[in-house]
Amino acid sequence: MSGLPGTIRVLIAEDSLLVSEGIRRIVEAEPDLEVACVCGDLESMLEGVDRVHPDIVLTDIRMPPDGADEGIRAAAMFRDNPTDVPVLVLSQYDEPEYALKLLERGARARGYLLKNRVLEPDQLAAAIREVARGGSVIDPQVVESLVRARSRPKRSPLAQLTSREREVLSEMAQGRNNDAIAAALRMTIAGVEKHINAIFSKLGLSEEKEIHRRVTAVLMFLSGES
Incomplete structure (x- = not known):
């Protein structure tokens, strides 16, 4: 050099x-x-x-x-x-x-x-x-x-959820299964499943076991509400 x-x-x-x-x-x-x-x-x-x-x-x-x-x-x-x-x-x-x-x-x-x-x-x-x-x-x-x-303020993934999806997630946070959520919100089982899949997608949850995705979604919901 x-x-x-x-x-x-x-x-x-x-x-x-x-x-x-x-x-x-x-x-x-x-x-x-x-x-x-x-x-x-x-x-x-x-x-x-x-x-x-x-x-x-x-x-x-x-x-x-x-x-x-x-x-x-x-x-x-x-x-x-x-x-x-x-x-x-x-x-x-x-x-x-x-x-x-x-x-x-x-x-x-x-x-x-x-x-x-x-x-x-x-x-x-x-x-x-x-x-x-x-x-x-x-x-x-x-x-x-x-x-x-x-x-730029970071936007929470929860902000992407529709009001109906938030209602479904709120029911999930209370420990209700799909049948109970459908009854509480007067929806069909298929409708509940559709909203839950949309929630998983918007929250960026991976294709792992259903129980893991539900728990992660609920934890995100509770931390976002606190």
């Missing part, structure tokens, strides 16, 4: 030739940045890191072979490597959970930017420098989405 401060050697990992070329031009236009290697998939990225020892890896979040979250997985692998190369992930997805996954092993020398920052060369170059020097950069748009998600 080259000494920092000084020239920052960048490994570009991107399967789109168009995007890769755009990033290459941005890097080469900066006097303190240079392209160390260009890779198109996860395997060649890992090989490239071992071969050229870049100061930073600038990687797409999704690449061959799976097109899933290879960029983030690679960042986690590098954490276990003594060199722990800095990683700046580019993504076209404004999904905070990806950024959180990237940072769950620590924010040092990690960054997450939306791909449209390629259209803003100064911002991309600044992010490369910051992450290469051990800093952390998260795209402002992703931060805003994360704040909105965290500040």
